[in-house]
Each structure stands twice: as structure tokens, then as C-alpha cells.
Amino acid sequence: MDTQVLTYIFVGLSFALYIGIAIWSRASSTNEFYIAGKGVHPVANGMATAADWMSAASFISMAGLIAFLGKDGSVYLMGWTGGYVLLALLLAPYLRKFGQYTVPDFIGARYYSNAARLVAVICLIFVSFTYVAGQMRGVGIVFSRFLEVDINLGVIIGMCIVFFYAVLGGMKGITYTQVAQYCVLIFAYLVPAIFISILMTGNPIPQLGFGDTLVNSDVYLLDKLDKVTTELGFNAYTENTKSTIDIFCITAALMFGTAGLPHVIVRFFTVPRVSDARKSAGYALIFIAILYSTAPAVSAFARMNFIDSVQEVQYKEAPSWFKNWENIGLIAWKDKNNDELIQYSSGNALDGVKPDFNNGRGLSGERLVNNNSDLSNSNEVYIDRDIMVLANPEIAQLPGWVVALVAAGALAAALSTAAGLLLVISASISHDLLKKTFMTQITEKQELLYARCSAAVAIFIAGLFGIYPPGFVAQVVAFAFGLAAATIFPALLMGIFYKRLNKEGAIAGMLSGLVITSAYIINYKFINVHLNSADNWFLGISPEGFGFIGMIVNFFVALSICYFFKKPPKSVDQMVDSIRNP
Amino acid sequence: MKQNYWRSNLKILSILLSIWFIVSFGFGIIWSDSLDQLQIGGFKLGFWFAQQGSIYFFVILIFIYIYLMNRLDKKYKDKSEEKF
Numbered sequence: 001m002d003t004q005v006l007t008y009i010f011v012g013l014s015f016a017l018y019i020g021i022a023i024w025s026r027a028s029s030t031n032e033f034y035i036a037g038k039g040v041h042p043v044a045n046g047m048a049t050a051a052d053w054m055s056a057a058s059f060i061s062m063a064g065l066i067a068f069l070g071k072d073g074s075v076y077l078m079g080w081t082g083g084y085v086l087l088a089l090l091l092a093p094y095l096r097k098f099g100q101y102t103v104p105d106f107i108g109a110r111y112y113s114n115a116a117r118l119v120a121v122i123c124l125i126f127v128s129f130t131y132v133a134g135q136m137r138g139v140g141i142v143f144s145r146f147l148e149v150d151i152n153l154g155v156i157i158g159m160c161i162v163f164f165y166a167v168l169g170g171m172k173g174i175t176y177t178q179v180a181q182y183c184v185l186i187f188a189y190l191v192p193a194i195f196i197s198i199l200m201t202g203n204p205i206p207q208l209g210f211g212d213t214l215v216n217s218d219v220y221l222l223d224k225l226d227k228v229t230t231e232l233g234f235n236a237y238t239e240n241t242k243s244t245i246d247i248f249c250i251t252a253a254l255m256f257g258t259a260g261l262p263h264v265i266v267r268f269f270t271v272p273r274v275s276d277a278r279k280s281a282g283y284a285l286i287f288i289a290i291l292y293s294t295a296p297a298v299s300a301f302a303r304m305n306f307i308d309s310v311q312e313v314q315y316k317e318a319p320s321w322f323k324n325w326e327n328i329g330l331i332a333w334k335d336k337n338n339d340e341l342i343q344y345s346s347g348n349a350l351d352g353v354k355p356d357f358n359n360g361r362g363l364s365g366e367r368l369v370n371n372n373s374d375l376s377n378s379n380e381v382y383i384d385r386d387i388m389v390l391a392n393p394e395i396a397q398l399p400g401w402v403v404a405l406v407a408a409g410a411l412a413a414a415l416s417t418a419a420g421l422l423l424v425i426s427a428s429i430s431h432d433l434l435k436k437t438f439m440t441q442i443t444e445k446q447e448l449l450y451a452r453c454s455a456a457v458a459i460f461i462a463g464l465f466g467i468y469p470p471g472f473v474a475q476v477v478a479f480a481f482g483l484a485a486a487t488i489f490p491a492l493l494m495g496i497f498y499k500r501l502n503k504e505g506a507i508a509g510m511l512s513g514l515v516i517t518s519a520y521i522i523n524y525k526f527i528n529v530h531l532n533s534a535d536n537w538f539l540g541i542s543p544e545g546f547g548f549i550g551m552i553v554n555f556f557v558a559l560s561i562c563y564f565f566k567k568p569p570k571s572v573d574q575m576v577d578s579i580r581n582p
Numbered sequence: 583m584k585q586n587y588w589r590s591n592l593k594i595l596s597i598l599l600s601i602w603f604i605v606s607f608g609f610g611i612i613w614s615d616s617l618d619q620l621q622i623g624g625f626k627l628g629f630w631f632a633q634q635g636s637i638y639f640f641v642i643l644i645f646i647y648i649y650l651m652n653r654l655d656k657k658y659k660d661k662s663e664e665k666f
Contacts, residue, residue, distance in 0.1 A: 066633075071614075074632035078606045081637045085602045088644045089595055093651075207634060211624035220624030238629045240615070247611050255606075278651060282644040289637050296633040580588055 003400035007146045010401075010408040014184050015161055018415070021180055022165030022173045040175055040270045046283025048175045049267045051182035051412070052420035053080075053284070054291055055131070056138025059185060059413035064388030066299035067306070070229070070237040073299065075250040079481075081285065081292050082251070083258025088281035091259060092268040094496045096277035097579040101269065102427050103262040103488065110495040111503040112572055119510050121428050123487040124262045126514075128421045129461065131261075131480040135418040136466025139411060141386060144328055146407040155466035158415060159459050166419045166426075167455045171270060174419045181412040186290060188409020192393040192402050193294045196301045199396060206297035225304055232311075233346035233377070237303065242542075249545030256551055257481030260489030263417075263424040302388045305395045310342045310381065315364040318342060321394035326367055329357055330384035333366050336373050337380075340364050347377025355382050418462065426455035479521055482543070486513035486550025494558060499576050501558060504565040509558025517550030587658045594650050598643050605631065605639040 040048070058080065066073030098106050103124060108117030136155050143154025165173050190206075197209035201221060213220050226236040235241045242250075258264065267284075268277045309319055315333060325331040332355035333342060340363070350371035360368040390410060393402045430451035487510045494501045494509075521543045541549060609617060614628030621627070625634075 071629055071632060074610060074629075077633055078610055078636050081640050082602065082606050085599075085640050085643055089598060089647055211622075211630070213624065222624050222626075222629075238618070238626055244611060248607060251607065251611060275648075275652060275655065278644075278648050282641070282648050285641050285644055289641050293634055293637050577584065580591075581584060 003403050004146070004148070006400050006404035007407050010404040011147065011411060014180075014408045014412060017180055018161065018165055018177045021177045022169045025169055025173050025176045040272075042271055042276045042280035043283050044175070044179050045267060045271050045276075045280040047182040047287055048178035049264065049280065049284035050287035050291075051178040051185065051416040052174075052267060053264055053288060053417070054182075054185065054413050055417035056135050056410065056414035058291065058295075059189065059410050060138050060141065060389050061386050062389075063295045063298040063302065063392075064385040066296055067303040067388050068385050070235065071240050072242050072247065073296070075247055075254060077292055077296060079251045079254025080258055081288060083255040084281060084285040084288065086255060086259040087264065087268075088278060088285070091265060091492055091496070092277045092281050093274050094579045095265060095492070096268050096271065097274050097581075098575075099269070101266075101431050102424070103265055103492070104428055105431070106495065107491055107506070109575065110572060111491075111501075111506045112569060113503040113507070116491075116503050116507050116510075119507055119514075120488065120491065123483065123510060123514055124428050125425060127261065127480045127484045127488070128263065128425045129465070130483070131263075132418055132421040132425075132458075132462040133465030135414045135421070136462050138386075138414040139418075140466055141330075142390070142407055142410045142414070145325070145330075145387075145390060146404075152467045155463055158411070158418070158466070159463040162415055162419050162422065163456060163459050166422050166459070167452050170451070171266075171423055174416075174423055175270060177419070178416045181416040182287060185409040185412040185416075186287070188405045188412070189291050189294060189298075192396070192398055192406060193298050193301075195398050195402065196305070196392065196396045197297065200301055200304070206301075207293050210297035210300045221300060221304065225300060228304070228307055232307070232344065237300070245539060246537075246542050246545055249541045249548045251545075253485050253545050253547035253551075254481050256485035256489045257483075257547055260484035260487070260492065261480070262428075262484075262488065263420040265492075266424055266427070267420075298389065298392065302392045302395065305392070306383075306388070307344065309395055311344050313342050314340055315342055315366055316340070319395070321391050324394075325384075325387055325391060329355065330387050332357070332369055332382040334369060334371075334373055334380055334382075335362065335364065335366070336375070336378060342380060343378055344381045345377065345379045347379045348374045349379045349382045350374055353382070422455055422458045422462065425458040426451050429454040429458075482517050482521060482545075482547025482550065483514065485547035486517040486554055490551055490554040490558065494555070496576065496579065498559075499573055500562060500567060502562050502565050502568045505558040505560075505562025508561040509554040512557040513550045513554030516553050517547055520546045520550075587654065590654055591651070594647065594654070598647055602640070602643055606636040610636045 062073075062076050065076065095103075095106055098109070100106060100109070104117045104120040107120040108114060136158060139158035140151040140154040143149050143157060144151040147154070149157075165177050169177070193206040194204055197206040198204050200214060201209040201212040202215050203209035203212045210221055214224060222238055226238055229235065229237045240247060268280065271277050271280050310322060315335070322331060326333065332350065334349055336349075337343070350369060351374050355369045356371055357367050358370055362368050390406060393406055430447055430453075490513065491506050491510050494506070520538070524537075524543045538546075538549070609628065609631035611632070614632055617628035617631065618626040622630070
């Protein structure tokens with residue numbers, strides 16, 4: 001059977017499974033809709049958290065980014081796992097003890113103010129929408145490459161599926177679909193990694209394989225990779241290029257951001273007991289670590305394989321994956337020296353970096369671009385980093401069913417995260433904005449209806465973001481982390497560990513974190529894009545890492561402002577005492 | 583008594599978070615380049631901590647935390663039951 005048919009079968013089967021689970025576990029009360037009736041087993045919750053967490057960015061983009069960044073890519077590996085330690089130790093058990101539905105619920109109660117709740121809702125919606133946009137884009141890429149439908153149609157299909165189980169099932173439906181999605185995605189990630197590891201190093205465990213010697217040689221894979229990358233004019237694969245302070249700040253922003261992401265925190269509200277919240281954070285990290293420790297191995301294999309299979313190869317003889325990805329516009333080749341051979345090295349192949357294709361074909365049959373060549377270097381290949389994981393099985397010439405499996409896995413990753421985010425957005429609108437602030441007298445049934453409506457609207461908006469994307473997947477996601485680190489995390493942490501913090505301090509802290517972080521990111525990413533380089537950055541910290549500075553500003557502002565106003569009331573004191581005791 | 587429970591909790595947190603900081607920000611970032619002088623198998627040590635080791639330590643840290651907190655919970659629960 002050809003790969004395309006297999007892909008349709010795998011994706012179709014996995015979708016049927018998700019929809020089946022959604023019908024079986026649909027929610028009937030707000031308690032079930034928001035937090036699955038607090039009846040989820042810690043292991044199941046760990047899996048669901050892992051699926052919720054591992055997004056299109058983790059599955060599709062991360063290994064590709066690391067493949068091109070080398071050691072600099074470690075920021076994603078440490079950042080997106082280390083946050084779970086903070087979550088398990090500093091937030092999850094206490095927030096579970098508090099025992100309400102949403103993150104703004106906690107902030108509203110702890111800072112005894114609807115204004116604080118509102119600020120939290122604004123931060124949360126901002127964070128969740130930036131994050132969900134990346135997911136929908138990932139869905140679109142997979143559909144267009146593997147099912148050969150238009151990217152936009154792919155996004156719409158994805159929206160329909162998520163609509164079905166998120167609107168119907170609420171948190172309960174999402175949780176059990178996510179368990180299934182975790183199984184699909186981890187299987188899809190590991191199978192090609194194991195295959196490739198065996199092919200390249202003879203070691204079936206990818207985590208060990210990428211530190212092993214290449215098949216039929218005494219040379220270590222990483223040493224070879226260092227050698228090849230330096231020869232092509234890149235930095236050595238296992239060495240940093242970014243400054244230490246920048247790497248430090250990016251990692252910190254990602255870690256604290258992880259711990260502050262509302263769709264992850266809310267998962268710990270679904271387990272029966274406080275001790276289960278701790279346990280399920282542990283299980284979640286195990287399930288996440290399985291993918292995250294495999295990813296850098298996949299990156300190293302992919303980089304090596306990619307160079308091996310295209311370097312100095314005649315375009316006409318180039319492998320079919322190269323041309324397939326070229327056809328959907330994510331690879332471009334411009335024959336700068338007219339020798340019909342593909343030359344890949346450091347530097348941009350094209351002026352303006354991204355290819356602008358026209359309909360023509362060149363002498364070798366390649367797609368023509370309107371861009372001029374960038375003549376400062378001899379690199380002829382443009383490659384979108386997002387494709388590495390998806391292309392990897394083809395690059396390594398694995399059988400068609402592995403390729404199909406990866407497509408199904410990538411969709412599982414994107415859909416599960418999108419669903420979790422949409423639920424958080426809808427809960428914050430129907431519960432925090434309507435029920436608790438503006439329409440306090442609505443019944444539970446009406447609230448449930450509003451929750452479903454806002455989920456539907458949120459999905460629609462997310463789809464628009466996917467069709468008109470504001471940047472590529474991983475970059476958009478980095479924005480969400482910076483904001484979560486600078487706003488939500490400090491408010492939660494100080495709420496639990498510092499009783500003296502009053503509402504004035506907390507609100508001022510959140511607002512200053514929000515403003516300073518978004519101003520910095522928007523300035524360098526959208527307004528003064530040409531100034532976005534290390535020389536102009538504040539202390540050499542890139543926009544990706546600035547969330548960490550935003551967080552420090554938040555702490556500083558909150559802790560200084562709070563002494564100018566009176567202490568929080570006694571009831572808050574007692575509440576904090578009670579959440580500190582399991 | 584509540585005070586003691588909270589104090590022990592904070593002690594556990596500060597020890598575990600110090601290890602968390604050392605294995606990731608320490609070995610993986612700040613001292614990573616010096617650790618790279620040591621090579622174990624095909625891995626430079628700093629590179630290994632940045633891309634593998636820190637993740638394993640994170641998992642272990644959470645499970646140590648679960649174990650210690652369950653023990654602490656039990657200790658204080660037993661005491662409060664004796665009292666009443």
C-alpha cells in the first residue's frame with residue numbers, strides 16, 4: 001500500500017478513536033466540564049497532562065530546531081521539563097488543596113478582588129491564544145504534506161475535530177481523549193527514533209545511540225557531526241553560540257513559564273486528593289521525559305542524515321522527500337554556481353531568507369523563486385526547520401507505515417494541546433467572567449451552555465490564527481511562555497508562600513510584568529525587527545528570554561507596592577493556612 | 583504543629599530546588615563548557631547534562647519529593663490522631 005493511503009487509514013482510525021472516547025465520556029455538569037468531576041486517576045492524569053503539554057511545537061518543531069541549533073537547542077529541553085519540578089513542588093499540591101475550577105479563581109480569592117481575577121483572565125487569554133495559534137498551524141502543516149489538502153482546509157478539519165470533543169466532552173472528554181492521544185503520539189515518536197538509531201549506530205535505545213559510535217566505524221556520532229558541521233561553516237554541533245546569560249534567561253523563562261501555564265495547572269485540579277496532585281506531576285514528567293530525552297537524539301540523527309543525503313547530490317537524483325517538501329514550499333534550492341549539484345552550508349541561501357516561489361521550473365526541474373541569491377555564502381538550500389521530524393522517517397528511508405504513524409502522532413500532539421487550551425479559555429470566560437463577575441445569578445445549566453458557546457468561539461478564533469499565522473510555530477509559543485512567566489507564575493507563587501502580599505501589590509506586579517514583557521517582545525519581533533540582534537538587546541537578553549526579566553520585575557514591583565497598602569484580611573490569612581496543610 | 587509541618591516542607595523544598603538549580607542552570611549552562619572537557623563515551627559531559635542528564639534528574643527529584651512529603655504527611659497525621 002502506498003504511504004498516502006496508509007496515512008489516511010492511520011489518521012482516520014485515530015480520529016475515530018478520539019470521537020468514540022468523546023461520546024463515551026461526555027460531560028453533564030459544570031464540575032465535569034471544568035475539572036472532570038475530580039475523579040481522574042493520577043496515572044491517567046499524568047498521561048493527559050503529558051499530551052496536553054506536548055504540543056505541535058514539542059512534537060514537530062522542537063527536534064528540528066535542536067537539529068539546527070545544536071547545543072543552543074538545550075534551552076528547550078531543560079526549559080520545558082524543568083518547569084515541572086517547580087510545578088510539582090511549588091504550585092500543584094496547594095492549588096489542588098484550594099480546590100476550585102480555574103487559575104483566576106485562585107487569584108481572585110487569594111487577592112480578594114475581582115480586579116485581580118480580571119487581570120488574571122486577561123493574562124490567561126493572551127497566553128492561551130498565542131499558544132493555540134501555533135497548534136492550529138501545526139495541524140495545517142501535517143494535513144497539507146501528508147494528506148495533500150490545502151493548509152487552510154487542514155486547519156478547518158482540525159477545528160471540527162477539536163470542536164466535537166472539546167465542546168461535547170469538556171474536561172472529562174478531553175482528559176480521556178488525551179490519554180489516547182498520548183499513546184498515539186509517544187508510539188509515533190519512538191518508533192522512527194528507534195529504527196534510525198539502529199540504522200545509524202546499531203544501538204536500539206536512541207538516548208544511548210546518539211552517544212555511540214557509527215555503524216562500521218570507531219567514530220562517535222557526535223564527534224563526526226561536530227566535524228561535518230564545522231567543515232560546512234556552521235558552529236560545532238555540541239558547542240554553544242549564544243551567550244551564557246541569554247541561554248540562562250531563555251531556559252528560565254521557559255521553565256517559569258511552564259509552571260505558569262494555565263492549561264497545565266488546571267490539570268492538577270482534576271485528581272481526587274492533594275497527594276494525587278504531587279503523584280500526577282511526577283507521572284506527567286516521566287511521560288514527558290520519554291519524548292524529551294529522545295528528541296535530542298532524533299535531532300542529531302536528522303542533522304547527520306540530512307547532510308549525508310543531499311550534500312553534493314545532483315538535483316535530478318535528489319531523494320523524493322526533498323522534492324515533496326519543495327512542492328509545498330518548505331524547502332527551496334537555488335543553483336548558485338550552476339553545477340546542478342545541491343550544496344548545503346552555513347548562511348542564507350536566499351535574499352530575504354524565506355522563499356517566494358513562482359510557477360516556473362528551472363533547468364534541473366527545481367521550483368523557481370523570485371528571491372535573489374544571497375551571494376555572501378555558497379549555501380543553496382533553504383529548509384524550514386519545522387519539517388525535520390516529519391521528514392526524518394523518509395530521509396532515513398523507513399517504510400511507509402512509519403511515515404503514516406508520524407503524521408497521526410503529530411496530529412495527536414497538536415489536537416490534544418489545542419483542546420486543553422480551548423477548555424481553559426472557555427472556562428475562564430464562562431466561569432470567571434460571567435458566573436463570578438458579570439452575571440452572578442446564572443444557573444449551572446446556563447453556565448454550562450455558556451462554557452460550550454465560548455469553547456466554540458475560541459475554536460473559531462484559533463482557526464483564524466492558524467490560517468493567518470503570526471509567525472512560525474515555535475516562535476509564537478515562546479511568546480506565550482514569556483508572558484506566563486512574567487504574570488501568572490509570580491502571582492501564584494507569592495499567593496501561596498507570602499501571606500503579606502495584598503491585592504494592590506499583586507495587581508501592580510502582574511500588570512508591570514505583562515506590560516514590560518510584551519513591550520520588549522513586540523518591539524523586537526514586530527516593530528523594530530531590524531534591531532533584533534544581541535548588540536541592541538537589554539544585557540544581551542533575547543526576546544525569548546525576556547519573560548525571566550519580566551518575572552523579576554513582577555516580584556520587585558509586587559513586593560515593594562504591597563507595603564504601601566494595608567495587610568490582606570484575616571480570612572485570606574486563614575485560607576493560605578488551609579492550603580498549606582494537605 | 584502546623585508551623586513545624588510547614589517548616590519541614592520548606593526545608594525539603596529548598597534542598598530539592600537547590601539540586602534542581604545545580605543540575606540544570608549549573609551543569610547544563612554555567613559550568614557546561616568546563617564540563618565539556620570530560621568525555622564519557624560519545625558524550626561531552628556538559629552537553630550530556632544540557633540535553634539528557636538534567637531531564638533525568640528532574641524526574642528523580644519529583645519522586646524524591648513525593649516520597650518525602652508522603653512521609654511527612656503520615657508523621658503529622660499520626661500525631662494529630664494521637665492527640666484527639
